[in-house]
Amino acid sequence: MTNTRQLPPAPLHPTIEKVSIIVSKGSLEGIYPALIMANGARNEGIEANLFFTFFGMDAVHQQRHDHIKVAAVGNPGLHVPTLAGMIPGASALMTKYMEKQIEKLDFPGIAEFIEMIHDTGAGLYACLASVELFGMEREDLIDELDGIITIGEFYEMAAGGQIIFT
């Protein structure tokens, strides 16, 4: 039997209509790019949702989201020997430097960035499994958070769009 099913023609100028960005890491370099992508998507008129899971939840944690640090160890891109990265204060120093650069360019810090992204209409969600795993409560997380959701709800929300994992 021959298969006569025809695929619809690909659009001439394909566009992305929706992105779901998963943030799983709690370092500055793990969180910031995801925020740029979410904010950039909204500015292009693309629907965007951010999902914070595991250590990525620090980005939406009341006490921690203002103290996100650069990983000074196990981060070859930093070009600092691992042993030097282990010296107490190394991560704080690297973070200070990075924060200064961010400020110089007039880019927002993480806390301000998240608030801004919320204002663009993007959704902010935390992963239920991670919240349970870390023994957190809703009050531990920032007010801008739209909800704590299950993985099933995540896939429902992400349906029809692109999923990006960072």
Place this chain on the structure above:
Amino acid sequence: MPTQTLAGTSVEVNDEGFFVDAHAWTKEMATEIADEVGVPTPLTDRHWTVIDLMRSEYFAKGTGPTVRKISKLSDVSTKELFVLFPKGPAKLAARVAGIPKPKGCI
């Protein structure tokens, strides 16, 4: 370059519809462009605050401001910008203001 007729005048635009020459734009063209790109009309004073800012920043700096810049340089918040120009404020405000697409990631 494609051309487009706005307010009875033919103007050059690029493939994305942005003006090639910002000087070719007149205020009378704004509503027509707004209707085309899905910006709610009639344009209000708040729209015009943003449109005027887009143009003055473009002529001063060579590129239009991003959403963050607009909200920092005016009293129009990010939230309001998304109400005024729903599908991408900086991009759409630039379209309506007759300037090229703003460059900038944040």
